[in-house]
Amino acid sequence: MEIVVxxxxxxxxxxxxxxxxxxxxxxxxxxxxxxxKKISKPTLKFIDQMVVAMTRSNGIGLAAPxxxxxxxxxxxxxxxxKPTALINPVIVDTSGEQIGEEGCLSIPGLYGDVQRALxxxxxxxxxxxxxxxxxxQGLPARVVQHEVDHLNxxxxxxxxxxxxxxxxxxxxxxxxx
Numbered sequence: 001m002e003i004v005v006x007x008x009x010x011x012x013x014x015x016x017x018x019x020x021x022x023x024x025x026x027x028x029x030x031x032x033x034x035x036x037k038k039i040s041k042p043t044l045k046f047i048d049q050m051v052v053a054m055t056r057s058n059g060i061g062l063a064a065p066x067x068x069x070x071x072x073x074x075x076x077x078x079x080x081x082k083p084t085a086l087i088n089p090v091i092v093d094t095s096g097e098q099i100g101e102e103g104c105l106s107i108p109g110l111y112g113d114v115q116r117a118l119x120x121x122x123x124x125x126x127x128x129x130x131x132x133x134x135x136x137q138g139l140p141a142r143v144v145q146h147e148v149d150h151l152n153x154x155x156x157x158x159x160x161x162x163x164x165x166x167x168x169x170x171x172x173x174x175x176x177x
Contacts, residue, residue, distance in 0.1 A: 074151065078139045
């Protein structure tokens with residue numbers, strides 16, 4: 001799907017040192033990411049940069065391609081959850097379904113309803129290289145699914161109910177993924 005950004009939203013699509021998040025149509029957003037083989041100091045620095053960029057943008061999730069990298073790394077911070085990095089995340093189980101509005105820091109201002117699993121289990125590695133699993137439901141489960149999609153070159157606009165797609169000022173939405 002080709003997105004035509006309305007004139008009043010084009011200012012959101014500027015990318016610079018202050019606004020490092022990659023925007024559509026950058027091709028990195030459509031690449032399948034490679035697993036992280038070693039968690040190095042540059043990896044940890046990159047994760048810190050991801051958390052800062054997500055937080056400054058009032059996001060609740062961010063994937064490495066949104067920062068121009070093809071590493072399998074996501075950071076999430078839905079609700080009151082502290083920012084958490086998931087390295088090489090794999091969703092191993094899902095159940096139920098939920099439909100909810102999503103936005104994306106790489107497509108600022110565009111929103112629509114997406115059907116996702118209600119509950120999931122995700123396995124990943126933490127910043128010290130330790131394996132862990134999270135059982136999530138509701139919004140946290142939605143965020144993980146949205147971000148893992150990014151690692152596979154999939155954007156929410158590929159799954160959105162087109163009838164619900166609409167432009168809105170992102171300052172009125174405080175939970176872009």
